[in-house]
Amino acid sequence: xxxxxxxxxxxxxxxxxxxxxxxxxxxxxxxxxxxxxxxxxxxxxxxxxxxxxxxxxxxxxxxxxxxxxxxxxxxxxxxxxxxxxxxxxxxxxxxxxxxxxxxxxxxxxxxxxxxxxxxxxxxxxxxxxxxxxxxxxxxxxxxxxxxxxxxxxxxxxxxxx
Amino acid sequence: xxxxxxxxxxxxxxxxxxxxxxxxxxxxxxxxxxxxxxxxxxxxxxxxxxxxxxxxxxxxxxxxxxxxxxxxxxxxxxxxxxxxxxxxxxxxxxxxxxxxxx
Numbered sequence: 001x002x003x004x005x006x007x008x009x010x011x012x013x014x015x016x017x018x019x020x021x022x023x024x025x026x027x028x029x030x031x032x033x034x035x036x037x038x039x040x041x042x043x044x045x046x047x048x049x050x051x052x053x054x055x056x057x058x059x060x061x062x063x064x065x066x067x068x069x070x071x072x073x074x075x076x077x078x079x080x081x082x083x084x085x086x087x088x089x090x091x092x093x094x095x096x097x098x099x100x101x102x103x104x105x106x107x108x109x110x111x112x113x114x115x116x117x118x119x120x121x122x123x124x125x126x127x128x129x130x131x132x133x134x135x136x137x138x139x140x141x142x143x144x145x146x147x148x149x150x151x152x153x154x155x156x157x158x159x160x161x
Numbered sequence: 162x163x164x165x166x167x168x169x170x171x172x173x174x175x176x177x178x179x180x181x182x183x184x185x186x187x188x189x190x191x192x193x194x195x196x197x198x199x200x201x202x203x204x205x206x207x208x209x210x211x212x213x214x215x216x217x218x219x220x221x222x223x224x225x226x227x228x229x230x231x232x233x234x235x236x237x238x239x240x241x242x243x244x245x246x247x248x249x250x251x252x253x254x255x256x257x258x259x260x261x262x263x
Binding site for chain 1: 168176177182202212216219223229233242245248253255
């Protein structure tokens with residue numbers, strides 16, 4: 001099961017990066033997000049999977065598609081081309097993959113053999129509203145400020161003179 | 162048997178694909194999409210560690226939820242900036258965004 005999910009997720013991520021049509025890239029990005037949500041399910045993180053589908057495959061995908069609709073014009077087939085630094089970026093990414101592979105297999109991970117909890121929502125709620133209540137409120141303020149800022153930035157500026 | 166290493170390799174590879182997308186694309190929205198993939202792979206790492214290393218303690222998942230909140234804020238501000246720049250320059254090509262260059 002893990003292998004099917006991993007192949008679908010990585011394949012759609014690659015197609016997203018290599019596609020020349022930005023709208024198709026956005027659709028492959030949604031497939032990648034849903035694959036990541038399935039990965040969370042295999043990790044027994046049911047609440048994270050629900051958050052992933054709601055926030056990423058729902059809200060952020062709609063945001064990105066709105067952004068594409070508001071900006072792109074002309075030939076759709078050439079809206080997502082590679083820049084001059086593509087070869088260097090490819091080499092760097094491949095090198096990072098190889099380094100990551102080596103480091104993961106060379107390290108001794110302190111894996112615990114305990115069984116994972118059946119449901120996670122109760123414990124997450126308790127942690128968020130007791131131990132991590134200050135970061136929780138700060139995240140709420142950050143979201144409010146960022147969304148207000150986004151509205152102000154995207155609003156058309158009227159010329160005063 | 163799928164273990165922690167598999168998830169770490171998977172998320173590392175996904176991170177590198179996102180990094181390639183963020184570095185090698187011309188369209189500013191494609192760069193934002195690559196950033197989202199990178200943040201997602203970091204979340205897989207956090208959840209995998211909270212499943213296999215600190216089993217029963219869900220601090221890693223709480224942290225991942227904060228990462229999701231910050232990513233949502235980031236993509237909102239980023240797209241607002243891109244739309245605003247597009248209005249001035251009628252371009253989303255990052256190679257045209259050079260008016261801070263000397």
